[in-house]
Amino acid sequence: MKSKNLAILVFAGLMSFCSCDDFFELKRPQETQWTTTATYEQGLSSAYFNIQWSDAGRGFAQYIDFLTSGTASLMDGNTPGLDGEKYFYRSFEEKLGRMTTIWRTYYNVITKCNLALDVDRDGNGNPFNLDMRSDDYIHNYTRQVAEYHFCRAFSYFSLIRIFAPPYNHNGENNQKAIPLKTSAAYSKEDVYNEELGTIEAIYDLIISDLKYAKENLPDQFTLNSWNNVAGYECGRANKWVATSLLGKVYFLMGKYAEAKAEFDAVIDYAEATGTYKLEAPKDPFNKEKAQDVPKESIWEFNSGFLDGKYEKHNQYMYCGMVMGLRFRDSNGDELESLPGNNEGTVISSWNGFGIAYTALKEMGWMVDPMNGNYEVTPAAENDLRYQQVYHLMLPYKEGIKKGDPEYITTESLAGHAMVKTPHVYIDKFFRGAAPYGKFSKFPFIRLADIYLLRAWLRWNSNDLQGAADDLNIVWNRANPQNQDIYTASNVNHDVIYQEYLREMTGEGWTVDFMMGTQMTIPAGDSKLNSQVAPPYSSWYWSIPDDEVNLNDKYQ
Template identity: 25%
Template sequence: MKKIFAAIIVTGLMASCSKSFLETLPINTITEEDFYKTPADAYQALVSAYSVLNWDGYGNIALSAEIASDECFGGGGTSDNGWNQWDKGIKMNDLNSNAWKKYYTGIYRANKLIQKIDAVDFKGDDATKNRYVGEAHFLRAYFYFDLVRMFGHVPLITAPLEPGNYNIPQANPDSVYMLIANDLKLAAANIPATPFASIPTGEYGRATKWAAEALLGRVFLYYTGYYNKPGIADVFSQADAIAAIEDVINNSGYSLVPKYRNLFRASAESTTDYAGQNNAEGVFTIQYTYLGLGNQDQQNGNRMQVMIGIRSQVLDPYYKGWGAATVNETLFHSYAPGDSRQTASIISINGEGFADTYNQGDQAQYTGFFIKKYTPLKDKNADDLGGSFQWDNFDNYMVIRFADVLLMGAELNLAANAAKAQGYLDRVRDRAFGDQTHRITLGNKTQIMQERRWELALEGHRYWDLLRQGMAAAKQAIDNPSSQAGFNVVFRTETNGLFSIPETQINLSNGTLKQNTGW
């Protein structure tokens, strides 16, 4: 624990650059006593918390969760280990250390700003102060939600730790979810309700009232499903979740991009048809940039992109990568004829005419299918732009899409307002098929979960959707009996779907931290 929290104060807050509002100049090293005086100081501290969102690599929850789900195998090279361990649920010391450090660093920075912001002289500008407070609470909730989903029992830290006070016991998950819900409610109340069309382009990537409400809906559905609870204590109820999601749907200004394939640069019909890095469907979008220009310490590129790229070769229009998270062919074949989401989501080596040019090389768990949505492209690749394909891929990641919000609305309203739930589902399916003739009559939650599988495929949501349906449902989906050892996957229900806590953190805590069951 000590390594996570010690010496992550204000020093070098802005040593990295990113898109939009994160593109600021570095500052000189200063002491904490000289900081947190002006609104500019508070803004820089806020940006330092946002910058942790860019930390990826093996700390990318979207990638590790995809591999742990039924949608992907580990992939990578035949000598790679980490991805295969997520796929098969095999213990590997410190496999999740990057994620643990990432999230607690973000929590530390958010906590520090929350602690110090009253010392900042905003000269009566309460609106700006309240916004910064709301965004800091949003980020803390975001980081904690990823942590508690991955690890279950985690230390609950709501203020910067003092020297010598690093051995914090793990909290009951109920307490963590109460903090998350309260943080997001505060964020929604403090961040202005600016509709999407009115958001300045330089502020893309900042948390909005709508992002807080949408994340509240996601947190509610996961917590109540995974833990079989009616609500988040007395903090957030089913009615609250419905109201939050309805507000996003009706008042945020976000909407579905007309054609599904134009959501993603790799699947867009053309560069002019691509909806853009910050389009009307991205309710909350993490910003990435190539401006690290080959310096991996900048941590501003989308590292997941190089990991999922086709291994070690360029197949125009796709650029090279490491071949992680090969797609399970059952996902590809599960789509109905005419569903545009199939070919917009997945690269089929044979289906796209690469059978004669593709070289399998040392690709592990080759299935013939790769993730398309965020795969790097040959056109305007990081190398050509002066960076490195290893560190500087730059496609933004849509954490929450408006289609996801519609499906959350359908799920939440299923019992209370079946007609409304049906309408939300219809909007998603109509876009997917390009007509209204493929609608289905909505009668149960299973149909919504299946629609989520097709709509949100390979975006990092499937594993959590399975877990909140129960261990039996997760096992039925994830188990992959195969005579080929590389593809034989058995979901271990004794872990309850939780990841292993990094051994280094357990050791640093002097035994205060306890490993999760099954690991």
């Protein structure tokens, strides 16, 4: 179903019983299902579900970023699932089923948001006739409207980064890109009249929505009445989620002053209140309960469960099994080889990717792996990030069983039998406590990322000491025995990029950092890939055939 059809979601159940012309002439149209804030929540819950728990979510953004960024290495003899080779080799011309799913899912979210925002507009900001001094209006309704703006912005930001050329810092962005919808379709004329938005227009809407969201969302949720459940807010946007994402949008666009203003606001709030702060590098990755929120995480993937109670759902960081060390059956934070199937660490047999040797060399964590020297450096061994959220595995050795000490140090799975050299894996998935490690949460946005982005912005504006200060905040957390190594005299793009790789690899923002800073995207380890320089004009995936064939605006 193409995106235009999704725009008439509220009437979808009736479409099979009548012609298109008859459908829009029904004398008894369906009444809105939204009559209270509790029912208004239904569309919002559906939007978040699609963003996080559908097959457009569940770690796919992190997966495609890691594989395309030149920081991943395809393991010898391995054929990874989820079209991994297509992404690794940047086969942008391929028509991939997952891309069709992403297209449909995010336009589904946009439609839900437009329907909800139309209700707000048509009801003059109070469609349910609430007492505007009541908790229900102040803490529920106004927040919900702002969250709908946020979800629409996030959906368009996801779509425009996948299906259109990247924003050109030094050129025109007036080419038609993807459908731009700011209201739902209520007639066939509405559907036929939908237009493609330019890249500039799509980004303008994203910025407008995020500005509305940050100005109308609370610092932290005030739970009351029907939503007064511990963990309700997990995975949802507050003021600082919206502010952080707005800064990231500006950063990607090259609007550096605007980006810095947003990051300044986030960091000032974090430092003044202590709501967000840096703790151990592993802490954002080892929580499985919705209400157990790590201090560093500004926005999380909510695969946890409310109030610490097990819920029968199967929504977890699925892509983590293909890009990370552990399988979904792992339980427990620390690496532990125990004989039981669901006990301790379970190494993923689905994993097809380690960290590229070129990236490890750039990070300063291997001596010269591209030329056969796989020695791990003292800098790596002393870095808490290397110790806690990455893991070295030695070449394949036959006969190792789960429960043997070597199980967590040496490749032993049949799928890795061709792996003849050491590899470093991402270890940021499935680290929660037994028996719910599968439901471990994952940070979408965290404070260390904001410090590093601001460090680059400060360096770029010649605030060298400010850049060094921000870098040292992140570095010192991971290197308590060797602090404050950055100074105004040694800070530059390269050291910030290296710090970004050490901190953020596998978390979904590496390509955005590269494009935002206008650096050349590396080829990585593969000789079949090439470096890609700005403006990265061919870096996007094909719009699904169904949409192109059925939407005459593409003709």
